Amino acid sequence: xxxxxxxxxxxxxxxxxxxxxxxxxxxxxxxxxxxxxxxxxxxxxxxxxxxxxxxxxxxxxxxxxxxxxxxxxxxxxxxxxxxxxxxxxxxxxxxxxxxxxxxxxxxxxxxxxxxxxxxxxxxxxxxxxxxxxxxxxxxxxxxxxxxxxxxxxxxxxxxxxxxxxxxxxxxxxxxxxxxxxxxxxxxxxxxxxxxxxxxxxxxxxxxxxxxxxxxxxxxxxxxxxxxxxxxxxxxxxxxxxxxxxxxxxxxxxxxxxxxxxxxxxxxxxxxxxxxxxxxxxxxxxxxxxxxxxxxxxxxxxxxxxxxxxxxxxxxxxxxxxxxxxxxxxxxxxxxxxxxxxxxxxxxxxxxxxxxxxxxxxxxxxxxxxxxxxxxxxxxxxxxxxxxxxxxxxxxxxxxxxxxxxxxxxxxxxxxxxxxxxxxxxxxxxxxxxxxxxxxxxxxxxxxxxxxxxxxxxxxxxxxxxxxxxxxxxxxxxxxxxxxxxxxxxxxxxxxxxxxxxxxxxxxxxxxxxxxxxxxxxxxxxxxxxxxxxxxxxxxxxxxxxxxxxxxxxxxxxxxxxxxxxxxxxxxxxxxxxxx
Numbered sequence: 001x002x003x004x005x006x007x008x009x010x011x012x013x014x015x016x017x018x019x020x021x022x023x024x025x026x027x028x029x030x031x032x033x034x035x036x037x038x039x040x041x042x043x044x045x046x047x048x049x050x051x052x053x054x055x056x057x058x059x060x061x062x063x064x065x066x067x068x069x070x071x072x073x074x075x076x077x078x079x080x081x082x083x084x085x086x087x088x089x090x091x092x093x094x095x096x097x098x099x100x101x102x103x104x105x106x107x108x109x110x111x112x113x114x115x116x117x118x119x120x121x122x123x124x125x126x127x128x129x130x131x132x133x134x135x136x137x138x139x140x141x142x143x144x145x146x147x148x149x150x151x152x153x154x155x156x157x158x159x160x161x162x163x164x165x166x167x168x169x170x171x172x173x174x175x176x177x178x179x180x181x182x183x184x185x186x187x188x189x190x191x192x193x194x195x196x197x198x199x200x201x202x203x204x205x206x207x208x209x210x211x212x213x214x215x216x217x218x219x220x221x222x223x224x225x226x227x228x229x230x231x232x233x234x235x236x237x238x239x240x241x242x243x244x245x246x247x248x249x250x251x252x253x254x255x256x257x258x259x260x261x262x263x264x265x266x267x268x269x270x271x272x273x274x275x276x277x278x279x280x281x282x283x284x285x286x287x288x289x290x291x292x293x294x295x296x297x298x299x300x301x302x303x304x305x306x307x308x309x310x311x312x313x314x315x316x317x318x319x320x321x322x323x324x325x326x327x328x329x330x331x332x333x334x335x336x337x338x339x340x341x342x343x344x345x346x347x348x349x350x351x352x353x354x355x356x357x358x359x360x361x362x363x364x365x366x367x368x369x370x371x372x373x374x375x376x377x378x379x380x381x382x383x384x385x386x387x388x389x390x391x392x393x394x395x396x397x398x399x400x401x402x403x404x405x406x407x408x409x410x411x412x413x414x415x416x417x418x419x420x421x422x423x424x425x426x427x428x429x430x431x432x433x434x435x436x437x438x439x440x441x442x443x444x445x446x447x448x449x450x451x452x453x454x455x456x457x458x459x460x461x462x463x464x465x466x467x468x469x470x471x472x473x474x475x476x477x478x479x480x481x482x483x484x485x486x487x488x489x490x491x492x493x494x495x496x497x498x499x500x501x502x503x504x505x506x507x508x509x510x511x512x513x514x515x516x517x518x519x520x521x522x523x524x525x526x527x528x529x530x531x532x533x534x535x536x537x538x539x540x541x542x543x544x545x546x547x548x549x550x551x552x553x554x555x556x557x558x559x560x561x562x563x564x565x566x567x568x569x570x571x572x573x574x575x576x577x578x579x
Contacts, residue, residue, distance in 0.1 A: 171240070326342055345392060445578045
């Protein structure tokens with residue numbers, strides 16, 4: 001009985017039950033066993049202890065449930081439901097329907113969790129076909145990808161001979177054990193002052209992590225996420241048949257015909273685009289609850305949003321232009337639809353007036369699709385953000401020559417820009433910024449001072465369990481600190497994590513601290529996404545009372561890292577001397 005209680009009590013939303021409610025639920029919980037292929041009867045509410053269960057809709061597989069997942073609230077509410085089929089040997093805790101309903105009525109927060117979820121699903125029934133296709137993707141196997149042919153060398157092979165054969169990844173075999181050498185491992189050759197005749201095993205990482213070819217693709221991605229690695233060896237039984245890179249998985253996820261990218265490209269009108277954008281939320285929700293890191297979700301959504309923006313631009317703009325995505329979209333860090341942040345570079349000065357007229361339609365189209373306007377007016381319809389290349393160059397020089405807060409903000413916004421399709425004009429603008437900023441220490445110091453504008457949440461806020469703004473307290477300082485360091489060191493990457501890695505490679509940040517900074521950034525992003533999905537709208541605020549003890553401890557540790565980063569920026573740019 002205590003084992004069931006500990007298991008359920010550690011799963012959301014069961015942890016919000018009172019001790020008495022949880023105890024009553026546990027007392028009316030049985031353990032059911034299902035063999036592969038067995039259809040599960042719709043009598044109870046199930047929480048999976050071990051195994052996997054597939055949800056089947058009218059058009060085929062919709063979702064896959066694994067350890068700690070639960071189903072199906074529709075059974076409890078006597079609503080029309082899908083079928084559930086065990087795909088593996090499955091052990092599940094089966095909760096009595098009547099007891100579950102009683103507690104559902106007693107605990108408002110517990111009830112809201114399930115009712116909001118079911119309400120959301122019921123309103124999306126018109127999009128079932130799209131979700132069914134997404135379900136097919138969730139059941140994709142590792143062997144469904146085009147695997148890289150492994151290049152294998154013996155552990156005793158001299159380094160200089162081994163790397164001659166090296167593609168992106170080299171497999172090193174020591175008896176029956178496999179290791180890997182990637183481009184990052186080659187740094188050991190220089191750091192450890194090794195000889196080129198030393199064996200390749202001296203810089204290899206043993207043992208290499210492996211997956212079987214028939215495993216689910218998402219399980220492979222989760223393994224990579226947990227272990228913070230970018231590649232896996234793929235086997236059929238004991239035979240090595242290939243290697244799998246994380247970039248290949250992300251590419252597969254973002255470019256499959258089952259997903260939304262192709263539908264965006266084929267859309268012929270705004271109505272079709274609305275239907276597609278409406279299903280973005282379903283995609284995010286499913287992937288998030290499968291344990292995919294927000295960082296990777298942002299990569300996927302960035303691909304879709306770029307296709308969406310390009311499609312809208314092709315439907316509206318008739319003049320030669322370069323569309324720029326700014327803010328979190330430019331940094332590939334936006335997951336949920338938030339404020340519009342965009343600009344347009346018009347190729348011909350004579351087309352400016354026409355561009356502004358079309359830009360108003362572009363902004364309105366995004367509004368119609370659910371993208372809110374930018375409170376600061378950073379949108380293509382604003383003449384400030386609709387210019388020729390020369391106009392932007394003149395604006396940049398004006399911002400630099402007049403160092404004040406508004407200009408610092410605008411320059412930071414443009415520096416994070418990402419171009420849709422043609423990158424060359426934007427590269428020219430960033431080169432101009434580097435030429436006038438990277439050696440201008442006083443200007444950089446004034447810009448870096450922005451990192452101090454928001455206080456890091458205090459210990460007393462934790463005690464009082466006051467709401468905390470994750471963006472102001474945690475995300476912004478990391479983003480802005482990495483941005484200013486990127487300006488100083490001519491780093492062209494816009495993504496915050498990629499910037500931190502390059503800054504670390506330059507020796508500006510210690511490797512260990514860079515890793516802590518990235519993990520803290522991921523923690524803030526994860527909690528913000530969780531809060532946004534629960535509230536049904538993008539939010540930067542987290543309710544401390546809603547967090548588990550583990551989440552609260554993680555948050556406190558992350559804010560400590562933020563404070564340490566702030567101190568590093570203060571020292572690096574001598575901010576105590578900036579008035």
